[in-house]
Amino acid sequence: MKKLDKLILMSFWGPFLVTMSVVVFIFLMKIMIFYIDDFVSKDLGIWDYSRLFFFFSLITVPTALPLAMLLSSLMAFGNLGEFFELTAIKSAGISVVRAMAPLFIVAVAISIFSFYFNDRISPWANLKGYSLLYDIKTTKATLKIKEGIFYNDLPGYSIKVDKKMADAQSMKGMVIYKHDNRSYEHGNTTIILADSGKMYTINENSNLVIELFNGTMYTEDNDNGGRPAYIVSPVGQAPPAHTKFTRNIFDHYKLVESLSSFGMKRTDEGQFKYHEFMKNINDLNHTSDSIRTSYNETKKNLLPNSQQYFSYNYKQGTDKKLKSGVWIDSLLNKPLSDSLKKEILTNAKSSAASMQSYVKSNADYLQAKIKDASKYELEKHHKYTQALSCLVMFLIGAPLGAIIKKGGFGVPVLVSVLFFILLYVLINQGDKWVKEGLVIVPVGAWLANTVLFLAGMYFIDRARSDSRLFDKDVYQMRIKRIKSFIASRFGKTPLINS
Numbered sequence: 001m002k003k004l005d006k007l008i009l010m011s012f013w014g015p016f017l018v019t020m021s022v023v024v025f026i027f028l029m030k031i032m033i034f035y036i037d038d039f040v041s042k043d044l045g046i047w048d049y050s051r052l053f054f055f056f057s058l059i060t061v062p063t064a065l066p067l068a069m070l071l072s073s074l075m076a077f078g079n080l081g082e083f084f085e086l087t088a089i090k091s092a093g094i095s096v097v098r099a100m101a102p103l104f105i106v107a108v109a110i111s112i113f114s115f116y117f118n119d120r121i122s123p124w125a126n127l128k129g130y131s132l133l134y135d136i137k138t139t140k141a142t143l144k145i146k147e148g149i150f151y152n153d154l155p156g157y158s159i160k161v162d163k164k165m166a167d168a169q170s171m172k173g174m175v176i177y178k179h180d181n182r183s184y185e186h187g188n189t190t191i192i193l194a195d196s197g198k199m200y201t202i203n204e205n206s207n208l209v210i211e212l213f214n215g216t217m218y219t220e221d222n223d224n225g226g227r228p229a230y231i232v233s234p235v236g237q238a239p240p241a242h243t244k245f246t247r248n249i250f251d252h253y254k255l256v257e258s259l260s261s262f263g264m265k266r267t268d269e270g271q272f273k274y275h276e277f278m279k280n281i282n283d284l285n286h287t288s289d290s291i292r293t294s295y296n297e298t299k300k301n302l303l304p305n306s307q308q309y310f311s312y313n314y315k316q317g318t319d320k321k322l323k324s325g326v327w328i329d330s331l332l333n334k335p336l337s338d339s340l341k342k343e344i345l346t347n348a349k350s351s352a353a354s355m356q357s358y359v360k361s362n363a364d365y366l367q368a369k370i371k372d373a374s375k376y377e378l379e380k381h382h383k384y385t386q387a388l389s390c391l392v393m394f395l396i397g398a399p400l401g402a403i404i405k406k407g408g409f410g411v412p413v414l415v416s417v418l419f420f421i422l423l424y425v426l427i428n429q430g431d432k433w434v435k436e437g438l439v440i441v442p443v444g445a446w447l448a449n450t451v452l453f454l455a456g457m458y459f460i461d462r463a464r465s466d467s468r469l470f471d472k473d474v475y476q477m478r479i480k481r482i483k484s485f486i487a488s489r490f491g492k493t494p495l496i497n498s
Contacts (some may be wrong), residue, residue: 005102011079012103016072023067028053035133048136062122062386065114066423070393071416073103077401078412086402096463100398107394114388115426126277145171145199154208154257154431169198174212191218192253192362202256210255216251219246272319276379282378291373295366300364306355320416378434380418381445382427389423392449395456399463421449 007209032053077100089099145151150160167408174197178190194215202207276284345491396419404411426448434444 004094004099005190007085008080008099008102009075009106012072015075016068019071020064020068020077023064024057027064028057029054029059035137038168039136045260045396048132052129052132052136055125055132058121058125059129062114063120064390066386066393067416069107069110069390070397070419071412073107073394073397074401074404074412074416075407076103076407077398077406078272078404079401081402081405082407086405088371090466096399097460103394103398107391111387111390114390115383118383118386123278123280123283126275127273130277131468150340157257171197171199171202173435174215176210176212189220190265192216193218194253203376208257210257212253212255213251213461215249215250217250219248279376279379279395281383284376286375288376288380291369295369295373298362298366298369306358332396370437371435374434374437377441378431378445381441385427385449387454388449392452392456393419393423396452396459399456399459402463403467419452423452426451 065389077086078087080099086096086099090096093164132146145159145161146166147161147164150158152158154181158177159181160175161171164171172195174192174194176192176194178192184274192212192215194212196214197212199210273279276287279287397416400415401407402410404415406412430444430447432444433447434441
């Protein structure tokens with residue numbers, strides 16, 4: 001390896017690693033902020049959060065690689081140009097394209113890595129990450145009791161406290177309504193009033209302990225099969241037994257309840273494997289082929305299955321068109337009574353309505369099949385396009401850095417963000433056209449890479465010719481020349497001296 005190649009690679013890897021870390025962190029925070037409401041008050045352990053962050057960090061890698069490639073290559077050649085190292089390289093007879101060769105090899109290697117990552121690691125990370133996120137979202141919030149408001153999320157209890165102390169365990173003025181299996185029919189069966197109390201968890205948050213001090217417990221005990229006293233008996237029947245109330249005064253009373261319903265339960269990951277993000281290329285090919293086969297079979301059986309909606313027999317010619325016969329002419333010429341005409345019209349209308357419903361349902365079904373197949377095929381193409389976008393971003397970033405001649409995180413960041421937004425917009429626009437059926441899948445999937453590849457080829461050509469594409473004085477001179485031409489054209493005094 002030549003010293004020039006080492007110099008360029010050393011100027012590339014530092015910004016690439018820093019940029020990659022920053023971009024992954026930004027995308028990860030974006031995802032976390034989007035789902036922040038699902039994490040609040042879930043009392044999850046550090047292990048659950050660590051796993052979730054790890055999976056979603058892996059998910060963001062394919063998206064972060066093109067932006068990191070663009071920014072780091074732009075910064076590398078921008079720094080070389082800013083400190084006149086690129087000028088020295090050119091003066092030694094080495095072209096810009098030759099100077100880009102080592103980074104081009106690196107870009108190809110990163111594209112291959114990105115493709116492998118998209119095909120193997122991303123589906124696994126998506127499956128693990130989103131299934132874990134679903135489990136977190138369906139987990140109940142932890143016990144969060146507010147002053148003066150009844151808390152009803154603990155099964156079998158309604159709890160209200162007048163004041164919570166600073167230690168988050170001690171409370172004043174507690175009211176607890178305890179329900180049993182009859183509570184839906186007869187209301188609360190046990191009421192506990194306490195002057196003070198404490199609430200805390202034990203056994204690694206698996207059980208809740210409620211300690212009450214200086215209080216009274218009122219218990220309702222219905223006899224006669226549990227019929228309360230306020231139910232009026234029909235005439236001629238014996239009245240129900242009276243409800244018994246029991247009052248117990250206590251100095252210290254302890255309740256222990258399970259919090260198993262608040263724990264996170266893992267669901268079967270197989271429920272999420274149908275999604276296209278959870279599949280590799282082989283799975284996507286198999287799924288899309290199956291959908292296409294089902295579509296073709298349904299389309300092929302449309303005509304044979306539609307015959308059940310016709311109440312007459314007919315012969316089909318070789319061209320599959322309806323052939324009129326003597327029996328049709330005789331039927332049309334036969335005089336009919338009004339009642340028979342009405343019956344025929346009614347039957348014809350019913351058959352037409354059935355046929356219309358049959359056609360509409362099958363048309364919707366076929367359209368849905370096409371959309372599903374396109375969705376899986378689009379994801380398959382994206383595994384290729386997202387990998388090659390790393391190479392395309394290099395073809396844009398390296399020549400732009402040589403043209404702009406600015407390093408650091410100023411101009412390169414601004415230019416990189418603009419092109420990354422353009423990439424994002426073109427990808428979404430292509431996907432939208434595919435889903436709307438305006439273009440075929442390959443056209444929509446490769447739209448962004450095609451446009452940006454042509455832009456990269458243009459910038460490379462400008463860099464080879466030492467173009468001052470982004471120099472302000474170049475455009476100022478052009479504007480002055482245009483003004484001078486206009487002034488001389490219309491007989492006015494030139495704005496600049498000849």
